[in-house]
Amino acid sequence: MEKVIVVGGGPAGIMAALKASEKNEVILIERNNEIGKKLKLTGGGRCNITNNRDIDEMLQKVVTNKKFLYSAFYRFTNRDLLDYFSSKNLEYKVEYDQKVYTGSDKADDVIKTLLDDLKNKGVKILYNSKVSDLIVEEGKIKGVVINNIEVINGDKVIIATGGKSHPQTGSDGSMYDILEKYGHKIRPQYAALIPLVIKEDFMSKLQGISMKEVVMRAKVKKKKFEQMGDMIFTHFGISGPGVLKLSSYINKALENDDITLTLDFLSDKSREEIRNIIRSNPQKTVINNMKGLLPQNFLKQIISLCDLEEVKSAELKKKDENKLISMIKEMTITARETLTIKAAMVTSGGVSVKDINSSTLQSKIVKGLYLCGEVIDVDAETGGYNLQIAFSTGNLAGRLEE
Structure with missing residues (x-):
């Protein structure tokens, strides 16, 4: 022994x-x-x-x-x-x-x-x-x-x-x-399995909003990474299970450079399907037509970011429609760093x-x-x-x- x-x-x-x-x-x-x-x-x-x-x-x-x-x-x-x-x-x-x-x-x-x-x-x-x-x-x-x-x-x-x-x-x-x-x-x-710090100022307007089954994509040099999962907007950036998973694949690259992320909040719907929902009732406001499509607090903020609060569907310009759909299907944000390893x-x-x-x-x-x-x-x-x-x-x- x-x-x-x-x-x-x-x-x-x-x-x-x-x-x-x-x-x-x-x-x-x-x-x-x-x-x-x-x-x-x-x-x-x-x-x-x-x-x-x-x-x-x-x-x-x-x-x-x-x-x-x-x-x-x-x-x-x-x-x-x-x-x-x-x-x-x-x-x-x-x-x-x-x-x-x-x-x-x-x-x-x-x-x-x-x-x-x-x-x-x-x-x-x-x-x-x-x-x-x-x-x-x-x-x-x-x-x-x-x-x-x-x-x-x-x-x-x-x-x-x-x-x-x-x-x-x-x-x-x-x-x-x-x-x-x-x-x-x-x-x-x-740090692995760690929230990400995001550069864009508009993140603060989304603070506290939780989203389900978001598809998150990142590209590091020639490698592409994709994860699906729930996420939450925070005062510093983004967190949640999907974000934590993605962080483990990009944490080393973040030491040297910022990384662009794209978020798809409605991966089960095409741009055309979302377009049809936005235009479904010409006399209703854009946000009313979109009611139930995504969390209401999220819709309010992205419609505000696009300056479309009181705009009716019939008055919606094509360029604004595309901007709004892009916010939903391919929101582009920049990861600057992770939180410290102590929080990982x-x-x-x-x-x-x-x-x-x-x-x-x-x-x-x-x-x-x-x-x-x-x-x-x-x-x-x-x-x-x-x-x-x-x-x-x-x-x-x-x-x-x-």
Whole structure:
């Protein structure tokens, strides 16, 4: 029996500790006074455990380094994860877009289930303990240093310290410096699944308006990206599930330049169909003819932006009609930047996958050192995929295969 140290009590670290404990003595080191602090934030506090799609489809939702995750995803699938929770009597439900949530809508129930299992498997948890260094001798891990003072020796170490998003939960990126010191390449970190800051002044007039199933398009050099989802206009720009997904594909490019976005608020209708609705009753105002087509507060604002508040359909000029339809079918706005990484749901970037064996998640640089979860340069769209990455990579790392 070997002594295994797991650093980080988030979903990846917990799953790694549970798997490793099947054959080893395990110590889980957590810098907070509780485990799963960031897990509580997922799904708006409801905990979007995973997604119910087939694993092949799940992999297509991975934004960065999807091939690296093949072994992890197939050796511990979303079905395996849900079977695990079912075996612990945790109820779950599948909702819109195949998102899986706890039956109670409480992330605390997931954390309690995992904590109980850790206790049952004899995992020792050290709370309020921050790993300040690794102990590496002749290219092999020998243990860790916590709080700059105490040495804990171990045969294997699993790093699951997360990225830089939501640093108040403990994932402040400090482990990157330690790993870099021992030879690992650290890829630049970017905010992923993050609202976008928009240049145009008229955004402020739309603040607070929510829109359903908007098609959002962006072009970065020769690559085109498209996402559909709900969105909301904010005081700084745009947010919402669709925007968050799109942000993960354009976040790196935003470091160097602004990006033009086009928004289609009625993707199920052609320009001609909208034109016919606008002209349906010549004696009514444009906004009356359009009533029910889109949220009324949105219609009021875009008609105001086009200076068409009291204009009747019969009086509507062709150029104004085209301008209005364009506002609906291809509103053009400019993304200037994302919000800071501290506000991101996920970190894009981290330990280079080239330094990690994808079949075992053991470091290629330091023998006996394993990495899992958000600390690695992998990220996915919103919808439970990033949590599945955490659980799957945690399970694979916890196998401690050479």
